[in-house]
Amino acid sequence: MTGDDATLARLMRAAQAGDRQAYTVLLEETAKWLRRYFHRRIGPEKLDDLVQEVLISLHAKRSSYDPSRPFLPWLAAIARYRWVDHLRRDYRTRTEELSEDTATTGDAGDVVLARISLDRLLDQLPPAQAKAIELVRIEGYSITEASERSGQSKALVKVNIHRGLRKLSALIEKAN
Amino acid sequence: MDDATRDLIDRIAADAVPVRPLQRGQGLALAGLAFMVTILAVLFLLGARHGLLHDGVSVFFVLVNGLLLLLGIACILAVVTMASPRVGSNHDGPKWAMAMVGVLPAAGVFAAYRPGAGPVVDLAGAECTVMGLAASLLVAGALFAWLRKGAPVSQRLAGLYLGTAAGAMGSVAYGLSCPVDTIVHLGIWHVAPVAIAGLVGRYVVARWLRW
Numbered sequence: 001m002t003g004d005d006a007t008l009a010r011l012m013r014a015a016q017a018g019d020r021q022a023y024t025v026l027l028e029e030t031a032k033w034l035r036r037y038f039h040r041r042i043g044p045e046k047l048d049d050l051v052q053e054v055l056i057s058l059h060a061k062r063s064s065y066d067p068s069r070p071f072l073p074w075l076a077a078i079a080r081y082r083w084v085d086h087l088r089r090d091y092r093t094r095t096e097e098l099s100e101d102t103a104t105t106g107d108a109g110d111v112v113l114a115r116i117s118l119d120r121l122l123d124q125l126p127p128a129q130a131k132a133i134e135l136v137r138i139e140g141y142s143i144t145e146a147s148e149r150s151g152q153s154k155a156l157v158k159v160n161i162h163r164g165l166r167k168l169s170a171l172i173e174k175a176n
Numbered sequence: 177m178d179d180a181t182r183d184l185i186d187r188i189a190a191d192a193v194p195v196r197p198l199q200r201g202q203g204l205a206l207a208g209l210a211f212m213v214t215i216l217a218v219l220f221l222l223g224a225r226h227g228l229l230h231d232g233v234s235v236f237f238v239l240v241n242g243l244l245l246l247l248g249i250a251c252i253l254a255v256v257t258m259a260s261p262r263v264g265s266n267h268d269g270p271k272w273a274m275a276m277v278g279v280l281p282a283a284g285v286f287a288a289y290r291p292g293a294g295p296v297v298d299l300a301g302a303e304c305t306v307m308g309l310a311a312s313l314l315v316a317g318a319l320f321a322w323l324r325k326g327a328p329v330s331q332r333l334a335g336l337y338l339g340t341a342a343g344a345m346g347s348v349a350y351g352l353s354c355p356v357d358t359i360v361h362l363g364i365w366h367v368a369p370v371a372i373a374g375l376v377g378r379y380v381v382a383r384w385l386r387w
Contacts, residue, residue: 016195016196016197018192018193018194019192020189020190020192023188023189023192024189026183027188027189028177030186031181031185032177046235047179048181051181052180052181055181055184055185055188055325056184056188057387059188059191060327060387061327061387063195063196063197063198064259064260064325064327065196066260066262067197068198069262073263073264074262076259076263077261077262077263077265077327077329078261078327078329080263080329081261081329102237104255108326130241169330169331169332170330170332170333172261172263172329172330173261173262173263173264173265173266173267173329173330174263
């Protein structure tokens with residue numbers, strides 16, 4: 001099974017019609033796609049939680065998918081929404097360094113597409129805001145460590161995180 | 177795939193009951209119905225203004241209400257679309273309509289300071305703003321219900337458009353019974369509900385659109 005858009009859209013239409021088998025396959029493929037999508041954009045120990053949150057959101061909001069449109073842009077919007085929501089939460093536990101062994105075994109083209117998608121979202125922020133968010137909310141550094149690494153004062157790191165996350169939430173549907 | 181995700185998928189799939197996809201046309205029809213009911217309620221409760229059906233309205237009446245109607249339609253289209261999110265969607269259209277309607281209060285204030293113009297602040301004007309806001313509630317409720325069914329991912333913008341749409345349509349509906357035709361009155365007091373409802377949507381209603 002390849003998780004191309006046409007196949008996923010067909011499965012989603014069947015799932016909206018109540019086809020349990022198609023829904024199971026769709027959710028499995030979606031979970032794989034999401035793991036690739038969030039790769040290196042969330043701490044490894046948080047990845048499964050985030051994937052599960054998106055799956056629950058997909059289920060709760062599946063009627064909002066328009067069957068006449070592609071599936072992946074809809075899924076990506078929900079995934080971005082949950083990702084930004086996740087970044088917003090105030091977790092203080094330091095995450096582990098992102099390591100190579102979290103690398104995906106999925107299709108390389110998909111990985112590039114997914115990375116571009118979330119990277120492009122961050123690219124739309126001013127560099128200082130994107131850096132602060134990446135260091136603290138994605139890579140798990142403390143405010144003090146992020147301040148040292150970025151050259152920003154601690155207060156500025158906090159302000160940049162706050163403003164950056166607010167801006168990100170307004171950019172969720174922006175195209176790559 | 178880890179066991180927890182596997183279990184979750186099994187549980188979710190077990191709940192695979194048929195759902196009816198949100199149809200854009202249904203959302204538009206819902207908002208349109210709310211607007212029509214509002215108009216009927218205004219005409220029934222307050223009566224039509226003099227000359228409404230017999231070419232007895234001023235050019236300012238047509239201009240202001242026409243622009244408000246276009247703004248309301250643009251915002252309704254955006255709100256209905258925002259219920260079905262999609263990376264690549266662009267919801268900037270209503271911003272241009274807002275900018276155009278923003279000229280009206282400026283024209284009203286400009287006209288108010290010309291010799292012979294009536295007072296800017298008057299009780300009748302404030303009453304029109306309140307009635308316009310009251311007339312916006314049904315459209316606001318319809319759009320809110322639609323967004324709650326959907327999955328808006330930009331709640332602040334969705335709230336702003338919801339409020340602006342409701343305020344504009346409410347002001348147009350109430351305007352059918354308002355007899356005052358001056359640009360000072362229409363440009364200020366009939367546009368005020370749009371701004372107030374837009375701010376309420378942006379800062380109050382948006383919080384209830386989270387999911």
